[in-house]
Amino acid sequence: MSIMSRMNRFLSLTQGDAAYTFLPTGDVFTFKQGHFLINQLRGNAKDGSVNNIYLRIHTPNGPISYPLLGIHSGSSIFYHKKALQYRGTIAKISYTVTFRPVKNCWFWDVVLNGCAQSVDLVYGQDIGIAPENNIYTNELYTSQYLGHSIFNTKNGYIICSRQNMPADNCFPYLQQGILGAKAAHYSTDGLQFFGLSSKENNAPEALIGNLSDKNLQYEFSYTALQTERFALNGEKRLSFYGYFLPDHPDAVTEAEYQDKIKDAFLSSSETELCFQYINPVKIRKSFGMPFSSDSFLPEELNHFFPERTLEEYQDNTLLSFFTKDHTHVVTKEKELLSERPHGTIIITPPDQEQISSSLISSTQYMYGIFNSHVVIGNTDLHKLLSTPRGFLNLMKNSGQRLYVKINDTYRLLNLPALYEMGMNYSRWYYKLETDILLITSYTSVNAPNLTLDVSSVNGNSYDFILTSQLVMGTNEYTNPVYFSTSGNEFCFTLQSDVYPGLHYNLSLPECSFSASDDRIFFEDNAPFDESFLTLSISARSEFSVVIRGYLEEYEDIRQTTSFEREKQKGIEYYESLINHFCLIPKSDTEQVAILNETVRWYAHNAMIHFSMPHGLEQPCGAAWGTRDICQGPIEFFLTTQRYHLVRSILLNIFSHQDFLTREWPQWFMFDRYSINPGECHGDVIFWPLKCTADYLYASGDFSILTELIPYENGDLKDSLLAHIALALSNIVETRMIGNTGLITYAGGDWDDTLQPANDDLKQRLVSSWTVELAFQTFEALEGSLQEASKRLQNFADSATAISLAAKFKDLKLQVKDAFENILIKDGVIAGFLDCGQHYTHMIHPSDQITGIHHRLLPMTRSIIAELADADQAKCNVALIHTQLKCPDGVRLMDKPADYQGGVSHLFRRAEQAANVGREISLQYTHAHIRYIEAITKLGYASEAWDCLFTINPILIQHSVPNALIRQSNLYFSSSDGAYNDRYEYAQHFDLLKSGSIGVKGGWRLYSSGPGIYIRQLIQNVLGIRFSENGLLIDPILPEKMDGLKFCYSCFGKPFMFCYHIKSGKNTSPLKVFDGSQELAIQIQPNPYRSGAVLISRKILEQCSGLLDIYLYR
Structure with missing residues (x-):
């Protein structure tokens, strides 16, 4: 066995607990102070580093740029334990750049010497200012929480950057500016500086003009400063500086610490150092620039x-x-x-x-x-x-x-x-x-x-x-x-x-x-x-x-292929996997073709989320979020009748229930590693219980309730029934607030950005959405366990099921009462309830605290759970239409949370994130899909159909004209308004409703959304779903889909469903024929409209496989 050595040829400079590490090429590897990584991307000797100082010589044909640092500069490198120096000559301009750290500052001292040239300098630095492991886990995520503040001073622009996501209760801070010259222009993100064209030509776009002078808060924190242009006649001295603090607890409101920076600059600027020449590192001449292909001609494209x-x-x-x-x-x-x-x-x-x-x-x-x-x-x-x-x-x-x-x-x-x-x-x-x-x-x-x-x-x-x-x-x-x-x-x-x-x-x-x-x-x-x-x-x-x-060690998996x-x-x-899903339109329609492609690609996306959890923008994963695994994967596999796989998943989930806390962690690794965060949000405990009831309803596999399953800690094994009973005891004793029917918010709910800012809020707040989810769970378990009590062979198990069903029924009634009499005020469901000395409705028209008046999640979940009555359901949808619906989908709230320099007051991430992306954008695709589920429950066929395409990436501009370019075959988790920062977002939020601002696709693939989308399409729009007893048919299709055919395997048998959609009324809104024979149906309850019809397994087995469904709208 041999060992490959890691990179070890470094030039290091230290100052206290700060360490500045360079490659012998002069490129930055890492800047660190304590356990904080100040830069973001580690350089390498072949590519160099993304930070640099560029000398620009202005000519009649535009500026010509030259890097002064690193492998691509041609500089000679000189080293001293207190400084690093770069020397060289470009176009008859000699230069010396000296990097020197002083206390918690660093300086890039630049000396230029030339004659009659018009020049300026551009400084660029990638920044992370977060714990090293956080950045290596996901540099995009840490950039989203790195807030920049720009100040225009007598020396020009100063950029102050604060990491708003705390680490060990610290908020790292970095200030960058210029001494000895004026910073005339700035930018804050690598997208502005390098641009999309750099993917082809390897050159920073910003160097051909001026920096943008915009604070773009995106996903590549890269601060750049540009000096004023000056005539170089003789010598010119100036310095770029960085000033780092491990903790800046308050919002940044001014360019502080100027005296400290100047003192640090003067304390060693005159020191004479004896530098050691570093042998140059040069790339072999046999290596050229990266190769980007020419485009295909039409005939070449047609050939392939x-x-x-x-x-x-x-x-x-x-x-x-x-x-x-x-x-x-x-x-x-x-x-x-x-x-x-x-x-x-x-x-x-x-x-x-x-x-x-x-x-x-x-x-x-x-x-x-x-x-x-x-x-x-x-x-x-x-x-x-x-x-x-x-x-x-x-x-x-x-x-x-x-x-x-x-x-x-x-x-x-x-x-x-x-x-x-x-x-x-x-x-x-x-x-x-x-x-x-x-x-x-x-x-x-x-x-x-x-x-x-x-x-x-x-x-x-x-x-x-x-x-x-x-x-x-x-x-x-x-x-x-x-x-x-x-x-x-x-x-x-x-x-x-x-x-x-x-x-x-x-x-x-x-x-x-x-x-x-x-x-x-x-x-x-x-x-x-x-x-x-x-x-x-x-x-x-x-x-x-x-x-x-x-x-x-000894697996044998070699095969010729x-x-x-x-x-x-x-x-x-x-x-x-998708049961040979195929939609056949009456006449060619683009939308039907889009859905045929989407189902296949979303199945691909869903299997990655389920079996190897990670994504493109989110490479970290490896775990099941308890809430996530109980939604996308289980809903997808129930839709495709993969009951053995769902059973396997449920047994794994329950094996991660903590015996001491009696609940599940927020996430857990589902392989041999026992890694989890040891805490969870208030809704998490309900998801394994809910999907157990869903599985029992669909499969009729009540034997799973007697399966012996271990706990996360200890060797004890209990039946699934005992696991459910243990979770119930936790709900009653720690989640319920007395006998009010209310449930504590704990660490949060589905919207991770609204995690409470302090422990007091965890106990005082109630999420209406969590209460509604609890009702849905209690009602489903009541019914499933009542049925289980008739099926289980063992008398003790049957008695346990009866007892649990009764307890869930009591809780269900408590929760229903709380919903109707406490959480609804003036006909509007509150987003939250503050249970302090008196009840205060938050995210509600009466809310004087947040200024936010409407929240999507409780309005949709109350309909999905059938908790809202018909009048309340209509009111919910009307409010969504007027307050939350935008051209690119429904938003989580009617305005964003307040951003005050990234300091949290009520909620953590919602008030910390500097970037307008993911949940901060308020159009989280998962929540839009749940809106589709709610309106199909109500029978809103045309709107539900259109909503499928609002969030579909394939030819999205045909449905959302203000949608910007995005990848077409992967699920995007959010639709993000193209705002530069949170302040612009808050000021011009109304542009989203009018469609007057572009919207971007968010992070891709890693989500429970693809599985949920497929379920909504098949079960709730096409209306094909399953129970133990047979096939439920309940299509919610618009009249324009008359004549649509749907091929899908059900109970292992291929079927083609032909939809005949007519306007007008009929004594039965839905009839099903096998040829000329009308099939016997059982109408299922729905509190909002005529419900699904059930065709028994026995009748289904005798059918030809071609069923005509007649709908009347």
Whole structure:
């Protein structure tokens, strides 16, 4: 067994507990103080660092920019333990830049010497200012909570940045400005500075003009300052500075600490230091700029994709399309318009009968990430390959990438002409001068194998270098990499007590190669990072790389395969998973085609959320949120009748119930790791109980109630009935507020941004939504347990079920009374109730505290739970229409929470987040889907149908004209108004209602939303759902869908449902025919309209499989 060494060639400067670490290239690796990481992205010797100082020389044709720092600058590097110095000459301008830390400051002292040039300087710095592990877990998330405040002083602009998400009760702070010159312009996010074009040309957009002078609070905190332009005649001195504090508890209201910064500057500015010359590090001349493909000509596109559907255009330019195999293809032109880079996650398709553990996953991006975040099993702790950082592909060492030698120069493959995504693969099309390279990465269907195929369409031979940044753990640069080799195969072993046999094999079948590390890039042939694996392959027209993952030491999962075979098996897997779902319109309609594609891709998304939890913007995961697993996955699998799998999930969930607290943690790892946060929100305890009742109703599997299940802690096993009884005792003793029927808010409810700011609020607040969910749970369990008492063989079990059913009935009545008599005031349901000395209704028209008057969640859940009466339900929908509905969907509240510099008063994240995204945007897609569920309960057919497309990414501009470009085949978790910051958001919130501001797609894929969306479409819009006793038919379709046919397997038998939708009234609003025979039906109760009809299993078994459904509207 050998060990690959981590990066260890550093130049370090320390000042107290601050450590500034540079590479010998002069690029920043990390700035740290204590356990806080001040910068965000770690540099590497090949790509450099994203921070820099640029000298711009202004010419009649525009500015020409030169970096002064790092590998791409050409500077000579000089080191002293107290400072680092860069020297060089550019266009007859000599320069010296000295970095020196002083106390909790740092200074970049710049000295320029020239003659008659017009110049300015641009300084850029990526910032994290959060605990190191928080940033490495998700740099996008930490940026969302990093609030910038801009002050225009006598020295120009000063940028003050405060991390509003506390760490160890601290709020880190960073101030940046200029001494000796005036900062004339600024920007605050890397999107402004580098721009989308940098994905193709590798150059910062901002350097061609002035910085934007806008405080953009997005997901890449990158502060930039631009000096005034000045005539360089002789010497010019100035300094850029950073001033860091571990804690700034108050909101930033001014540019403080000016005297301290000036004192620090003067304390060492005159010190003479004896510098040591650092031998230069140079990249070999055989490596050139990254390669971005030319676009395909129409005839080339038609050659590969002659049949296209749902084509997306902008200004006559093709952006994307789908194919008959349900693949999605994106052009380079669309990628350059998209803030979020196109990508996908592919996995080994999970078992459809039980929870799978031995699955492999890979995250792939259009910009030349052929594999990344490669992992078997736990998606946090078992990574083989690293995860990309940021969304602009600035650091090009992550994951697995490929260099190809073109005209004697190695070029890193970057943007392709086309990027094709299938259920279990990605393919990149690179157009060379006389050839096309196809790069295909795919997973096998029946084994945790990941294969990368590289081939030349014309059979031309090339030299390649495959690079892989190895992790073997959670994050890069953290764990040693243990490996062994045998022939052309590497074996990488994870050092784990939990999975002692876990390892990966990487091989190149029938292909010779030369293995090395990053030394191959540098003229001195010295490595910086031995864990950066490079494989050089000579003169090949095609080759393959196979990664096999093993959770156990002796698993044998080798198999011969091919891409076409695995692609077809992947298609067949998902067709089986969705019960061969197919909609056939009476005449061709775009919307029906959209739904056919959506069901397949959302099934793909849902299986990743369920079996290997993580996403594109949210690579951390590996756990089931208790609330999440009980919604998306279970609702999806009940809709597709995967009852064995639902049973397996329920048993796993109940095994994580804590015996001492009697409830479930907010989330838990569902494999061998016993990791959870040890706390939960007030609604969490109800979800496992609710989905147990849902499972019993659909499956009739009452034997699960006597299954013996362990607890999270201890060796005790109890029946599921006993687990339910234990949870009930917790609800009564700790969740209910006396006999009021009210339930404590505890740590929060579904909207994570509204977590209470202090412990007192946890006990005083009541969420109306949680109370409604409790009612729904109690009513469902009452009915299920009453039925169970008749079915269970053991008398004691039957008696327990009867007793529990009675207790749930009593609680249900208490909750109903509280809802009707306390939570509703003046006909409006309060979002919250403050149970202080007297009841105070919050998020209600009478609310004088928050200024927010309406909350979506209690209005929809009260209808879904059938707790609101018919009049209240109509009132709820009317308020949603007038107060919460926008062109891009319904919003969570009628205005955002107050933002006062990121300081919390009532709620945590809602008042801390500086970015207008995710739940802060108030259009959280999951909640919009629940709105669809509520209005189908009421029978609002046309609105429900339209709402399906408001949140559907495929050709979304056809439904939402102000929707901005986004990826079409992945679920987006929110629709975010394109505001720069929270203040602009609050001032111009009304633009969302009028559709006068663009809306962006939020984070992708990792959500329970895809599973819930499929359920709403099939069960509540198409109206096909199941119970133990038979098939429930209850379509809520608009009249324009008359003639629609729906193919779907029910109870293992293929059916086609033909919808005949007519206006007018009939004695029965719904009739079902098998040929000419009208089927016997049983009408089910619905408090708001005529309910579903039930066709018994016996009748269904005798049907032909072609059922005509007649609706009257």
